[in-house]
Amino acid sequence: MSSEEQTYAATNGWTILRAGVSAASNLEIPTVRTEVSSTAGPIRLAVGPSGEPRVLLPLADRDHVRAIVEAPSLRIVVTHLTQGGKQLRFLDIMCTAKHLEGAFADVVNAILVRVEQGLSSLEAAWTTMEDFRSLLLEQANTGPTIERIAGLAGELLILNRLIDQSSAAWRAWRGPAGDRHDFRSGSVSLEVKTTLKQGKSTIVVHGLNQLEPNTGGSLYLSHLTLEPSAGGLLSIGALAHRALSRVDDRSQLQATLADAGCQDPGSPQWNRQQFNLEAEAFYEVGDEFPRLVPASLLGGKAPIGVSTVAYNVDLATASSCLRDQVRQRSIEDELVKCL
Numbered sequence: 001m002s003s004e005e006q007t008y009a010a011t012n013g014w015t016i017l018r019a020g021v022s023a024a025s026n027l028e029i030p031t032v033r034t035e036v037s038s039t040a041g042p043i044r045l046a047v048g049p050s051g052e053p054r055v056l057l058p059l060a061d062r063d064h065v066r067a068i069v070e071a072p073s074l075r076i077v078v079t080h081l082t083q084g085g086k087q088l089r090f091l092d093i094m095c096t097a098k099h100l101e102g103a104f105a106d107v108v109n110a111i112l113v114r115v116e117q118g119l120s121s122l123e124a125a126w127t128t129m130e131d132f133r134s135l136l137l138e139q140a141n142t143g144p145t146i147e148r149i150a151g152l153a154g155e156l157l158i159l160n161r162l163i164d165q166s167s168a169a170w171r172a173w174r175g176p177a178g179d180r181h182d183f184r185s186g187s188v189s190l191e192v193k194t195t196l197k198q199g200k201s202t203i204v205v206h207g208l209n210q211l212e213p214n215t216g217g218s219l220y221l222s223h224l225t226l227e228p229s230a231g232g233l234l235s236i237g238a239l240a241h242r243a244l245s246r247v248d249d250r251s252q253l254q255a256t257l258a259d260a261g262c263q264d265p266g267s268p269q270w271n272r273q274q275f276n277l278e279a280e281a282f283y284e285v286g287d288e289f290p291r292l293v294p295a296s297l298l299g300g301k302a303p304i305g306v307s308t309v310a311y312n313v314d315l316a317t318a319s320s321c322l323r324d325q326v327r328q329r330s331i332e333d334e335l336v337k338c339l
Helices: 003-018 098-116 121-131 146-163 236-244 250-259 315-321 325-337
Strands: 032-038 041-047 053-058 074-083 086-095 183-185 188-195 202-206 218-228 275-285 310-314
Touching (some): 003 041, 032 053, 041 086, 053 098, 053 121, 074 250, 086 098, 086 121, 146 183, 146 218, 146 236, 146 275, 183 325, 218 325, 236 250
Parallel strands (some): 188 218
Antiparallel strands (some): 041 053, 053 086, 074 086, 183 188, 202 310, 218 275
8 A cells, every 4th residue: 555545544544433433343442443563463543532533553562662752732642452351552642633633644654654664563653753753743732622621521520420429430431532422331321511501402413423322222411511610610620639539540540531631630721711510401312312323324324425423413302301310310320330
């Protein structure tokens, strides 16, 4: 495959994943397998919680990961994923700057070429990062948007509620690792949607699978309305600190926060806005709920050429799916009892 074809294949792979399509691989998150393999296994493409492009480079048992390069536009971590009962390690590189996605595709292409030439995943990544260092050191602009801060605050609010019941509840927070739903345990999944304006009932849904339950499971949706307020009770720093102080594995929750794009919950960028909880509604997502899922489309998938599916849902049309607080608490109980 030529370098141009590889760059196109990477970009196309991320597009496919954002549309909610991936080949079965028995891994914990959706991936697309590239045509290039290292001695440790095939290199895969994935996307982050907000659709960020990622590449997963398999690591051998002997591989010791060192710091490759510090860049505001990249998140570089070691990710552990299970396949067929076996735990695999990957060097997980994600581009966090949307305007650098094209350049990141070139970086991934260069890594693939070097692996094809016989380098290990680590060596290919190391040499490529050095070559692209000046580009990757570009600042990824001013930090997270208010909407993104509110979204993380909403998930941390739910997480803390679950931790009230179990110190292991952080394990149910699966969205940052690429799961289709924000929280999942056993057969129960919970999606969290946060809006910033009182009375606003429209949410944005990303992908055809976000409002589809896992096979044999059930899906619920928490809609939180957060009111921006200077000195409000809810902030990323306060919510994260409360969660970290009560979980049974602080380092793993810190890693999950990093997967969500928040390496430093106490940073000024993530705490430039505080909120108060103004309203909360809880829905059961089933056949009556207004949504787009693969079964809604001819052939069960988006037409060729259609990608990055996103759509709005007016929750005012989902009143028949509202469930009361008793049902909400019972579902939260279900999320933690299997951990």
